[in-house]
Amino acid sequence: MNAIHLFYEVSGDDFARAGEASGDVKQKLKSLGYDKTAIRNAAIAMYEGEINMVIHAGGGVIDVDIYPEKIEIKMEDKGPGIPDLDMAMQEGFSTAPPQIHDLGFGAGMGLPNIKKYTDKMHIDTELGVGTTVYMTVNANK
Amino acid sequence: MTVAQLAEQFNLKLLAGEQGTNCEFTGCYVGDLLSWVMGRAKSGDIWLTVMGNINAIAVASLADIACIVLTENAALDDDAKAKADTLGIPIYITEESSFHTAMKIGQLL
Numbered sequence: 001m002n003a004i005h006l007f008y009e010v011s012g013d014d015f016a017r018a019g020e021a022s023g024d025v026k027q028k029l030k031s032l033g034y035d036k037t038a039i040r041n042a043a044i045a046m047y048e049g050e051i052n053m054v055i056h057a058g059g060g061v062i063d064v065d066i067y068p069e070k071i072e073i074k075m076e077d078k079g080p081g082i083p084d085l086d087m088a089m090q091e092g093f094s095t096a097p098p099q100i101h102d103l104g105f106g107a108g109m110g111l112p113n114i115k116k117y118t119d120k121m122h123i124d125t126e127l128g129v130g131t132t133v134y135m136t137v138n139a140n141k
Numbered sequence: 142m143t144v145a146q147l148a149e150q151f152n153l154k155l156l157a158g159e160q161g162t163n164c165e166f167t168g169c170y171v172g173d174l175l176s177w178v179m180g181r182a183k184s185g186d187i188w189l190t191v192m193g194n195i196n197a198i199a200v201a202s203l204a205d206i207a208c209i210v211l212t213e214n215a216a217l218d219d220d221a222k223a224k225a226d227t228l229g230i231p232i233y234i235t236e237e238s239s240f241h242t243a244m245k246i247g248q249l250l
Contacts, residue, residue: 016220019199023228026203036184036205043203044179051176051196091180104192109176116180 003065003072004032010050012058015103022046025064025071029139032066038139041117042071045135048110049075055096055105056080057131070119073135081127089115142166142249144187144208144231151245153210153233157222161229166207169246171239175200182206187246189239191215193232198224208232212239 006028008021026043046062053060057079065072082088088095089111096106111133115121120136145162148155155162167185172178173192182188184205190197193211198221201209208231211217217225217232225232235242 016195018196019203022203023199040184040203040205047199047203048176048179103194103196104173104175105196107174107176109174109180113176113180 003067004028006062006064006066008062008064010053010059010062012054014059015051015054015105018050018054019047021050021062025073029066029071033141034071035140038071038137042073042135042137042139045114045117045137046073046075048113049073049133049135051105052110052133053077053079055100060130067139068141069139071137071139073137074132075135076130076132078130081129081131082123082125083127085123085125147187147246147249148231148233151235151242153235156211156217156232156234157225158208158229158231159226161208161231164207164231168250169243170206171243179204189242191239193217193221195221195224197221198228198230198232201225201230202228206230210235210242212237212242 022043029039057077060077063074087093091112092108094106094108100106118135119138122134125131166187170182170186171189173190188206188209211234214236
């Protein structure tokens with residue numbers, strides 16, 4: 001069976017709209033009849049990715065491929081890149097600016113949450129070029 | 142027990158998301174850092190927080206939170222209210238602290 005492909009653009013510095021793409025994917029997965037846990041996992045992981053794009057990278061693009069047995073999400077930005085990926089993967093480590101904390105973000109849980117809620121995760125990052133986060137959530141339809 | 146029954150028992154005031162008030166809750170989580178909540182709260186939890194912005198509504202929706210209770214009369218932003226109404230995420234408000242509200246909910250679970 002062919003995958004269902006979805007594409008989204010995330011604009012930078014627009015926290016009010018962050019979550020629209022993941023919300024849309026959640027609705028589509030629901031209507032396609034995927035299991036609740038897989039839907040929740042994919043939605044949370046993707047939302048964390050969206051927030052990261054808005055905070056750190058001035059936005060980016062998202063490709064979602066929905067297969068019967070898995071959901072693949074590719075989140076690509078042209079931001080500054082991640083200098084120390086091992087540090088960034090640690091819970092509580094954050095480089096988000098102070099004003100982000102007032103919004104309730106910047107807890108240093110973004111990438112750790114993506115890892116927690118996905119079955120596979122891979123990050124390509126290059127300083128000054130950008131970051132691409134690949135995620136796979138296994139699913140049962 | 143449904144969210145609406147809890148609200149009646151504890152005299153919580155509904156601010157938004159009335160269409161979601163008949164859902165059952167199964168637990169409770171307290172926290173104000175959004176990603177922390179997404180990482181730890183469980184589906185069906187009542188979420189006690191002072192974060193009444195639009196991002197909190199997105200978190201509640203994506204994480205299948207049963208309802209948000211804004212404690213100590215924390216404010217709900219206008220755009221957050223509109224989003225909660227659209228998504229059917231019940232938002233309540235109470236003058237009590239998160240600690241006292243959690244204690245009372247804990248006795249029901």
